[in-house]
Amino acid sequence: MKIAQIAPLAESVPPKLYGGTERIVSYLTEELVRQGHEVTLFASGDSLTKARLVPCSDVALRLNPAVTDHKPHLIAMLEDVRSRAQDFDVLHFHIDVLHFPMIQQLASPTVTTLHGRLDLPDLRPLYRRFPQIPLVSISDDQRRPMPQVCWMGTIYHGLPSDILPAVEPSTGNYLAFLGRISPEKQADRAIEIANRVGMPLKIAAKIDNVDREYWQTVIEPMVKSHRNIEFVGEIDEHQKRAFLENAGALLFPIDWPEPFGLVMIEAMACGTPVIAFRCGSVPEIIENGISGFVVESIEEAADKVDLALRLDRRMVREAFERRFTAERMAANYFRLYRQLLGASSQSQRRSVDGPAMHLSN
Numbered sequence: 001m002k003i004a005q006i007a008p009l010a011e012s013v014p015p016k017l018y019g020g021t022e023r024i025v026s027y028l029t030e031e032l033v034r035q036g037h038e039v040t041l042f043a044s045g046d047s048l049t050k051a052r053l054v055p056c057s058d059v060a061l062r063l064n065p066a067v068t069d070h071k072p073h074l075i076a077m078l079e080d081v082r083s084r085a086q087d088f089d090v091l092h093f094h095i096d097v098l099h100f101p102m103i104q105q106l107a108s109p110t111v112t113t114l115h116g117r118l119d120l121p122d123l124r125p126l127y128r129r130f131p132q133i134p135l136v137s138i139s140d141d142q143r144r145p146m147p148q149v150c151w152m153g154t155i156y157h158g159l160p161s162d163i164l165p166a167v168e169p170s171t172g173n174y175l176a177f178l179g180r181i182s183p184e185k186q187a188d189r190a191i192e193i194a195n196r197v198g199m200p201l202k203i204a205a206k207i208d209n210v211d212r213e214y215w216q217t218v219i220e221p222m223v224k225s226h227r228n229i230e231f232v233g234e235i236d237e238h239q240k241r242a243f244l245e246n247a248g249a250l251l252f253p254i255d256w257p258e259p260f261g262l263v264m265i266e267a268m269a270c271g272t273p274v275i276a277f278r279c280g281s282v283p284e285i286i287e288n289g290i291s292g293f294v295v296e297s298i299e300e301a302a303d304k305v306d307l308a309l310r311l312d313r314r315m316v317r318e319a320f321e322r323r324f325t326a327e328r329m330a331a332n333y334f335r336l337y338r339q340l341l342g343a344s345s346q347s348q349r350r351s352v353d354g355p356a357m358h359l360s361n
Helices: 020-034 071-087 100-105 123-129 187-197 209-225 237-245 262-269 298-309 313-323 326-342
Strands: 002-006 038-043 052-055 090-093 110-113 134-137 150-154 175-180 201-206 229-231 249-252 274-277 292-295
Touching (some): 020 038, 020 262, 020 326, 071 100, 090 326, 175 187, 187 201, 187 209, 187 249, 187 298, 237 262, 249 298
Parallel strands (some): 090 110, 175 201, 175 249, 201 229, 249 274
């Protein structure tokens, strides 16, 4: 099958550091190539792939100081896609909604995976305006606030099974926090949990400019005032493996409708249990008492730390292998591509406003 993957341009595919969407696009692209498909990746020119790369910017836009507005570059990429659309069996978009107005003019079937939060009020009139565009959610909870649209299924993210291989006992007596420093990620909760149980906490996190004040006024003073808290900063893939596999448990104390939470399955791939707050996709990802614990409060999280440390790390890894490998993700998307190719009318592209049609199970 000839498949086009259309990625964001803010980061390379895969990203050098932080970048969940671009990482998933990379895992999906490489696995589809491995399975024998002819894949073309529209992405930044510094991307690395075994697929055919169509460079749509010289480097990732976030790394180019001359770039102040991403939209012109994305629109230019969409023109490249439009001009080559007839070359592909399926066009798979990962860029939110910018391409919606041109969908009807494309010669090939399309699908769009929505990677972000969908509870923002401004999104509802937009999706009402385009109710027949085939969409994929990355968790059931992600689609909950949406109006009636053309959901094709829920497909959970996946990682290459050999990317974070670790099932040995943890060598580090610390709790881990991995992600971004932002109010919705609640690093302050992680600090309080670590303090309550008397364990070290290592925070490996990116700080965006928009969150700089939050870091300086809330999180940084907490880090400096507690000797058991270490701020590591933003880490790359090699550092991430050691960071996660040596942690006793990952803390995921979010306070927002997380669409998926890639770090949870990255920890699981290392055999590291996750203690996560019941928000967004968390109850769909974490199996209580198997891959970690879903909690409601700081007090409950602290109570679960000892239980998490005693979980069998091989059992955590097995939970990852059952549900969250890139091989399974790519197989589910391939099933969806075949559905799209077989759909001859809008009646076969059902619009649903209820439970997800799980391609991930």
